[in-house]
Amino acid sequence: xxxxxxxxxxxxxxxxxxxxxxxxxxxxxxxxxxxxxxxxxxxxxxxxxxxxxxxxxxxxxxxxxxxxxxxxxxxxxxxxxxxxxxxxxxxxxxxxxxxxxxxxxxxxxxxxxxxxxxxxxxxxxxxxxxxxxxxxxxxxxxxxxxxxxxxxxxxxxxxxxxxxxxxxxxxxxxxxxxxxxxxxxxxxxxxxxxxxxxxxxxxxxxxxxxxxxxxxxxxxxxxxxxxxxxxxxxxxxxxxxxxxxxxxxx
Amino acid sequence: xxxxxxxxxxxxxxxxxxxxxxxxxxxxxxxxxxxxxxxxxxxxxxxxxxxxxxxxxxxxxxxxxxxxxxxxxxxxxxxxxxxxxxxxxxxxxxxxxxxxxxxxxxxxxxxxxxxxxxxxxxxxxxxxxxxxxxxxxxxxxxxxxxxxxxxxxxxxxxxxxxxxxxxxxxxxxxxxxxxxxxxxxxxxxxxxxxxxxxxxxxxxxxxxxxxxxxxxxxxxxxxxxxxxxxxxxxxxxxxxxxxxxxxxxxxxxxxxxxxxxxxxxxxxxxxxxxxxxxxxxxxxxxxxxxxxxxxxxxxxxxxxxxxxxxxxxxxxxxxxxxxxxxxxxxxxxxxxxxxxxxxxxxxxxxxxxxxxxxxxxxxxxxxxxxxxxxxxxxxxxxxxxxxxxxxxxxxxxxxxxxxxxxxxxxxxxxxxxxxxxxxxxxxxxxxxxxxxxxxxxxxxxxxxxxxxxxxxxxxxxxxxxxxxxxxxxxxxxxxxxxxxxxxxxxxxxxxxxxxxxxxxxxxxxxxxxxxxxxxxxxxxxxxxxxxxxxxxxxxxxxxxxxxxxxxxxxxxxxxxxxxxxxxxxxxxxxxxxxxxxxxxxxxxxxxxxxxxxxxxxxxxxxxxxxxxxxxxxxxxxxxxxxxxxxxxxxxxx
Numbered sequence: 001x002x003x004x005x006x007x008x009x010x011x012x013x014x015x016x017x018x019x020x021x022x023x024x025x026x027x028x029x030x031x032x033x034x035x036x037x038x039x040x041x042x043x044x045x046x047x048x049x050x051x052x053x054x055x056x057x058x059x060x061x062x063x064x065x066x067x068x069x070x071x072x073x074x075x076x077x078x079x080x081x082x083x084x085x086x087x088x089x090x091x092x093x094x095x096x097x098x099x100x101x102x103x104x105x106x107x108x109x110x111x112x113x114x115x116x117x118x119x120x121x122x123x124x125x126x127x128x129x130x131x132x133x134x135x136x137x138x139x140x141x142x143x144x145x146x147x148x149x150x151x152x153x154x155x156x157x158x159x160x161x162x163x164x165x166x167x168x169x170x171x172x173x174x175x176x177x178x179x180x181x182x183x184x185x186x187x188x189x190x191x192x193x194x195x196x197x198x199x200x201x202x203x204x205x206x207x208x209x210x211x212x213x214x215x216x217x218x219x220x221x222x223x224x225x226x227x228x229x230x231x232x233x234x235x236x237x238x239x240x241x242x243x244x245x246x247x248x249x250x
Numbered sequence: 251x252x253x254x255x256x257x258x259x260x261x262x263x264x265x266x267x268x269x270x271x272x273x274x275x276x277x278x279x280x281x282x283x284x285x286x287x288x289x290x291x292x293x294x295x296x297x298x299x300x301x302x303x304x305x306x307x308x309x310x311x312x313x314x315x316x317x318x319x320x321x322x323x324x325x326x327x328x329x330x331x332x333x334x335x336x337x338x339x340x341x342x343x344x345x346x347x348x349x350x351x352x353x354x355x356x357x358x359x360x361x362x363x364x365x366x367x368x369x370x371x372x373x374x375x376x377x378x379x380x381x382x383x384x385x386x387x388x389x390x391x392x393x394x395x396x397x398x399x400x401x402x403x404x405x406x407x408x409x410x411x412x413x414x415x416x417x418x419x420x421x422x423x424x425x426x427x428x429x430x431x432x433x434x435x436x437x438x439x440x441x442x443x444x445x446x447x448x449x450x451x452x453x454x455x456x457x458x459x460x461x462x463x464x465x466x467x468x469x470x471x472x473x474x475x476x477x478x479x480x481x482x483x484x485x486x487x488x489x490x491x492x493x494x495x496x497x498x499x500x501x502x503x504x505x506x507x508x509x510x511x512x513x514x515x516x517x518x519x520x521x522x523x524x525x526x527x528x529x530x531x532x533x534x535x536x537x538x539x540x541x542x543x544x545x546x547x548x549x550x551x552x553x554x555x556x557x558x559x560x561x562x563x564x565x566x567x568x569x570x571x572x573x574x575x576x577x578x579x580x581x582x583x584x585x586x587x588x589x590x591x592x593x594x595x596x597x598x599x600x601x602x603x604x605x606x607x608x609x610x611x612x613x614x615x616x617x618x619x620x621x622x623x624x625x626x627x628x629x630x631x632x633x634x635x636x637x638x639x640x641x642x643x644x645x646x647x648x649x650x651x652x653x654x655x656x657x658x659x660x661x662x663x664x665x666x667x668x669x670x671x672x673x674x675x676x677x678x679x680x681x682x683x684x685x686x687x688x689x690x691x692x693x694x695x696x697x698x699x700x701x702x703x704x705x706x707x708x709x710x711x712x713x714x715x716x717x718x719x720x721x722x723x724x725x726x727x728x729x730x731x732x733x734x735x736x737x738x739x740x741x742x743x744x745x746x747x748x749x750x751x752x753x754x755x756x757x758x759x760x761x762x763x764x765x766x767x768x769x770x771x772x773x774x775x776x777x778x779x780x781x782x783x784x785x786x787x788x789x790x791x792x793x794x795x796x797x798x799x800x801x802x803x804x805x806x807x808x809x810x811x812x813x814x815x816x817x818x819x820x821x822x823x824x825x826x827x828x829x830x831x832x833x834x835x836x837x838x839x840x841x842x843x844x845x846x847x848x849x850x851x852x853x854x855x856x857x858x859x860x861x862x863x864x865x866x867x868x869x870x871x872x873x874x875x876x877x878x879x880x881x882x883x884x885x886x887x
Contacts, residue, residue: 013798031523031636039528039749046747046802051793054801056316058489060529062630063414064320079633086633111460112799119437122317126429130422131381135301135699137372138379142336145390155383155408158415162319191381 001027005097008053010113030090037089054113060085065161069114070101075165075224083226103164105173107211118164120210127206128199129182131191144190157184159227166221172213177221179207180237181229187240197244204241253872256660257361262878266365270704274711281306283715285469287454289441289496291318293420294674295475297698300423303432310467311433314440319421322489326413327534329397329405330691332370337394341402343367351879354682355831360878362679369696374406376699380419384408398535398687399577405688410534410626416691442732443499447724451670455728462797464732466725468718470710471669478653478675482812484756486650487532493808494815497657497676505665506857508658508678511823514685514832515765516651517583520634521603530649534627535687538576540611543567545604549594555605555643574886581684581832584648588765603645654681658857662705673697683831736796739806744789748805751786763820768836772824780864783813814863821867828852849881
């Protein structure tokens with residue numbers, strides 16, 4: 001069992017002023033997940049009649065992308081390639097002071113405590129992150145062979161969970177890695193070719209409109225990404241964006 | 251009430267084609283005059299909303315998550331079945347149909363299952379066209395694997411993240427429609443009731459989870475794609491937000507609930523590590539292809555796994571089922587694990603699991619082959635448990651995973667409330683008493699892309715084109731009821747957290763209506779649940795207000811519904827005095843402890859009518875006929 005000191009960002013609403021509040025947590029089982037530790041805190045707060053800490057979570061197995069806390073200054077905490085929900089308390093020691101904050105970015109307004117509004121990411125997808133195909137009778141799935149290497153690389157890009165850690169980690173709060181992942185996923189596949197350059201231009205233009213910053217190649221996004229999405233995809237985005245701009249796509 | 255399945259006449263192969271022709275069409279110019287509400291954005295909901303908007307209907311779509319992309323379909327690992335026969339191993343529509351009916355232990359509707367098998371191939375085409383990156387072979391064609399004990403390789407997959415990739419495909423189709431104005435999307439909005447006007451579903455009442463505002467939305471038809479109810483057990487593999495509220499409230503408004511006791515317990519999950527456990531993580535079933543399941547022969551054997559010699563281990567599945575071994579179907583593997591743990595032979599600190607060991611496979615195939623196949627799963631296991639499965643065996647234990655039961659629907663996927671359609675896991679339709687691996691994704695997408703868009707048109711074509719309004723009195727009444735209920739939850743001001751009470755409910759159900767059920771236990775549960783419900787309304791503490799983001803309030807509302815629903819589940823389990831599929835009644839077993847179906851008395855769908863909180867629900871039966879797959883006993887010996 002370990003004893004911890006938590007400093008958690010509390011904020012009543014989007015317009016309210018927030019601040020860190022200190023909580024002493026005793027006898028935390030090291031097998032607990034980080035979110036279970038917060039559940040325990042919330043249960044204690046509830047029993048004391050205080051309002052529990054609001055935080056986002058759903059699948060708790062690292063795939064839905066709901067959870068996301070900045071833990072000790074690092075999005076998703078100290079363990080590499082691990083979403084907050086899969087981080088376990090065995091990585092902490094008695095006496096540790098843990099600072100827990102929401103994602104911080106102008107495009108992600110705080111809703112309450114540790115919960116932020118990430119709908120800007122959905123709007124980037126709506127700007128072009130798809131292949132326009134109607135439900136109906138497309139050609140047989142094996143009609144277009146796709147080299148395994150391409151399919152695998154497309155999959156690597158497609159494994160983005162849309163959590164927004166890349167934005168939180170970026171000193172410019174850029175959503176470049178998120179956007180690049182989708183542009184690469186679809187741009188690597190033959191089905192994605194017809195809209196490839198339009199897609200790249202529209203998505204990047206929209207990313208800018210949402211108030212995300214620009215990419216200046218810090219690489220913090222890749223380091224924070226729980227799925228290990230590679231920075232190479234940003235190079236791919238830039239190439240498609242460049243060509244798209246030259247040919248007047250968008 | 252007469253249950254009419256509306257299965258079309260004619261040979262089973264032609265039913266769906268003929269039915270599509272017989273369905274009335276909505277004039278293309280009129281489609282934009284019809285409003286449709288879709289609740290839920292998982293595979294079924296997102297695919298339906300996108301497809302309906304493409305057709306020209308005006309769609310409003312709702313989800314409680316912050317983005318439609320986060321619906322729980324995202325977490326499905328294994329794959330999606332389709333009768334493509336790409337592997338030339340003898341698969342066909344007929345075989346997929348046969349396997350699914352038999353796997354469901356003869357408690358599903360033949361015609362529905364046949365249609366599902368027919369449509370399965372279109373789904374793969376559709377998803378590939380959307381850019382879903384399925385696994386491929388070096389020649390560039392799609393790869394398949396055998397899954398969940400199937401004799402043919404018909405499962406398409408995208409590493410261990412098939413659900414994620416399929417959902418992103420459907421979500422992107424939905425995003426296209428949102429951008430084009432065909433779908434009005436309402437994230438962070440929870441449906442809290444259905445509005446029925448003159449016997450037809452005409453809208454819903456929702457609560458904005460950020461501001462707490464309660465509003466009504468009207469439409470010509472309502473589609474529920476709100477998933478399953480496995481979280482009634484508190485601990486399950488479902489996402490924390492999964493709940494029964496939408497379907498339960500629809501049930502209270504007149505939709506019959508079918509086979510609620512059919513709950514699938516998945517055999518390969520990581521056992522709880524303590525009382526604080528908040529959810530259980532599934533480890534893909536594919537692990538059973540190479541892992542061997544065992545427990546010590548002697549109860550209470552506390553030695554480390556490596557110190558127990560082979561002669562003192564019990565590879566119980568291999569012993570009991572020599573031909574299927576570790577690949578026995580989910581229900582059997584689960585029940586046998588429970589037996590081993592109940593006998594005191596469980597392993598791990600809390601003696602609550604069984605071993606799944608890869609030592610022999612590593613010796614046979616080499617570590618790199620195992621890493622190639624299961625590397626990401628091993629990594630996930632180590633992250634959660636801190637143990638390295640290359641060196642020590644995994645510990646696994648069954649956990650509630652999927653619910654075959656759901657709102658009763660006819661062949662058109664319409665519930666007993668006209669205009670209320672139910673798709674995906676939320677309905678009861680295609681899996682009978684047990685769902686086969688890789689069939690949930692198939693059903694969700696079949697319903698959403700290829701069934702509902704046709705059948706809903708037939709209903710709408712019979713409705714007047716007049717605009718609908720949420721100003722009518724029934725909407726105001728339901729809104730008021732929803733507000734009062736929220737106020738009531740906030741007013742209890744007791745001492746117990748929602749989770750603490752939910753855990754109590756979960757324990758009762760797990761013990762008495764879990765992997766094995768008997769009359770005494772179910773009667774106990776039917777006594778305890780109403781008491782617990784009373785305690786909930788006296789003791790729950792919901793802090794904060796109804797006008798801000800309040801997660802405790804959300805959870806409290808969902809638990810209140812689970813506490814009513816749980817009783818229905820137990821009534822159903824008690825009524826069905828036979829063992830079939832995932833439903834194992836201890837009174838109905840062979841001498842060897844195998845499930846014993848009672849076809850003479852129970853070859854029906856149990857569809858329950860709501861009669862009031864705590865009142866005994868009224869049973870309606872839909873008799874099932876098996877004309878194409880003869881009733882037989884499953885045997886995996």
